[in-house]
Amino acid sequence: MQTYERRAFRPTGRFIRQVPPTPMVPVTLDAGVGEIWCKLEFMNPSGSTKDRIARHILEKAWRRGELKEGDTVVEASSGSTSIALALACAQMGLKFVAFIPKAATAERGLMIRAYGGEVRRIGGGMQCVLDAAVSAADEHGWFAARQFENPDNAEAHRLATGPEILSQMECGCVDAVVSGVGTGGTLRGLWEAFAEAGCDALAVAAIPCEGDAFGHNAECCSLAFSKEVPGVVECLSKLYEDWKGECADGVLEEMMIDEGDCLRLTKELWGLGFPVGPSSGLNYAAAIATKRRLGVDARVVTVFPDRMERYFSHNVFADLRGED
Numbered sequence: 001m002q003t004y005e006r007r008a009f010r011p012t013g014r015f016i017r018q019v020p021p022t023p024m025v026p027v028t029l030d031a032g033v034g035e036i037w038c039k040l041e042f043m044n045p046s047g048s049t050k051d052r053i054a055r056h057i058l059e060k061a062w063r064r065g066e067l068k069e070g071d072t073v074v075e076a077s078s079g080s081t082s083i084a085l086a087l088a089c090a091q092m093g094l095k096f097v098a099f100i101p102k103a104a105t106a107e108r109g110l111m112i113r114a115y116g117g118e119v120r121r122i123g124g125g126m127q128c129v130l131d132a133a134v135s136a137a138d139e140h141g142w143f144a145a146r147q148f149e150n151p152d153n154a155e156a157h158r159l160a161t162g163p164e165i166l167s168q169m170e171c172g173c174v175d176a177v178v179s180g181v182g183t184g185g186t187l188r189g190l191w192e193a194f195a196e197a198g199c200d201a202l203a204v205a206a207i208p209c210e211g212d213a214f215g216h217n218a219e220c221c222s223l224a225f226s227k228e229v230p231g232v233v234e235c236l237s238k239l240y241e242d243w244k245g246e247c248a249d250g251v252l253e254e255m256m257i258d259e260g261d262c263l264r265l266t267k268e269l270w271g272l273g274f275p276v277g278p279s280s281g282l283n284y285a286a287a288i289a290t291k292r293r294l295g296v297d298a299r300v301v302t303v304f305p306d307r308m309e310r311y312f313s314h315n316v317f318a319d320l321r322g323e324d
Contacts, residue, residue, distance in 0.1 A: 009062065009092065016055050016091050019045060024168035029268050029284065036287045037174075037301045039165055042276055046111075048306035049161070050084035053185060056156035057145050058088050067143055069093035075145040076100075076133035078126070079108030080182075080306050085145060086117035097142065099133040101126060107310045126236060149238040153185035154192065161186070162193020165301060176202040176294060178255075178287040178302040180279050184240025186303060191251075202294070203247075205240075205254045206286030208262050208278075261285045263316050270308070277311045280304040 009017070022043045026035035041049035061067045072095040075085050082098035089096040096117040100108065109119045120136075122129045130148070137144040147153050166172055174194045179187040184205075191203040244252060266281030274280070280303075287302040294300065311317060 009059070014091055016045060016051070016088060017059075019051070021164045021168070024165055027269075027272070027274075027284070029265065029272075030288055033288050033291050034296050036284060036291065037165075037169060037299065038284070039161070039301065039303045040274075041161075041303050041305050042274075042280075042307040044084075046084045046087040046115075047310065048080040048084060049186060049303060050081040050306075051087070052156045052161060053147060053153045054081065054084035054088040054145070056160075057147075057150060057152045058085070058092060058094070060152055061143060062092070067092075067094065071095065072097060072140065072142040073145060074099070074133050074137045074142040075147060076126075076130045077147065079104050079112075079310060081145075081147050082117065082119075083108060083111045083115075083310070086112045086115035089117065090115045097136065099129050099136070101129055105310060105313045107312055111310065130236065147183045147185070147239075148236055151239070153183055153239055154189035154243075157186055157189025158192045158196070162190045163197075165190070166194070166197055166199075169299070169301075171299060173299060174199045174201045174301050175298045176204060176287075176290050176300045178204040178206055178283055178290055178300060180206045180208070180282045180286075180305070181237070181240055181254075182279075182305075184237050184243065186305070188240065188243045190301075190303075202250070202290070203252045204286055204290050205252065206282050207254055207256050208259045208282050209256050255286050255289060257282055257285045257289070266316055269304075274304060275308045276304045277306045277308055278314070278316050279306060 023040045025038055025040065027038045028035045044051035058067065070093065073085060073089055074097045075082055076099045078101055082100060086096050097120065098112050098117050099120050099122055102121045102123045112119050122132045136142065177190045177194060181187060187203055187205055191201060194201040262278050262281040262285055265284050266276060266278050269276050269280055269284065283302040287300050291298050291300045
């Protein structure tokens with residue numbers, strides 16, 4: 001007879017299945033453009049939108065019997081996904097090993113370790129980090145979260161984040177959704193949710209660029225690079241690349257944003273009391289450009305993906321350090 005005990009979640013102290021929807025607020029930094037609707041994903045438990053995919057991927061694997069208490073989860077990530085997985089694993093009684101680039105900020109490694117995760121820093125670029133994680137999973141029989149190709153990544157946003165946004169907007173409709181491309185799961189999942197709800201929305205992939213330099217604080221896929229806005233590296237996300245290949249003309253656009261604008265707008269958002277990281281400045285910059293093109297009446301939605309504390313040693317804080 002089949003036993004179902006292994007599929008029951010750890011009952012004690014499990015709060016991640018009771019997390020309320022994050023706020024959705026209109027934010028105006030450019031009076032000529034007007035409001036941009038912003039989903040405050042930095043208010044998730046570990047401080048980023050990656051909490052959604054961590055919870056969804058692990059819980060689905062648990063229900064399928066692929067995970068049980070005491071098992072080990074492994075992921076390659078520049079930080080935010082690993083932080084979210086470390087928290088979720090602590091909640092579910094799982095072990096976690098994070099493979100991250102050597103250049104990822106120290107704060108990220110500390111946060112992963114604080115939740116009981118193990119950190120392995122890998123040199124040589126994000127592809128090397130991914131290869132190391134895959135090899136370790138194969139060698140030890142660990143569960144690989146595979147955020148760059150796992151369809152449960154985008155599904156988390158299609159089933160939860162997208163419907164939340166529609167329910168929180170008075171008009172109940174979206175004309176454009178803007179997001180930086182990490183794994184691409186956020187942008188893809190949100191667009192799919194809006195499309196299923198009947199919104200003929202434009203998807204805009206925001207890409208930070210500085211020209212020809214690139215740092216290894218990266219997670220995923222883009223056409224251009226910036227060492228100032230963590231979360232982008234060329235063509236590693238199968239999840240995003242497959243979707244891009246399937247999109248009809250006019251559905252998905254890739255928009256280049258100067259990294260200086262990203263950092264400037266991040267600081268302007270701080271001035272309004274939003275404790276965000278550089279990816280929020282990137283998203284907001286691209287959302288402004290999108291609304292300028294579509295018109296002031298367009299309902300443009302974006303995401304503030306993570307909190308500022310994981311960037312204290314990043315250049316975005318350079319002019320504030322030492323003032324104490």
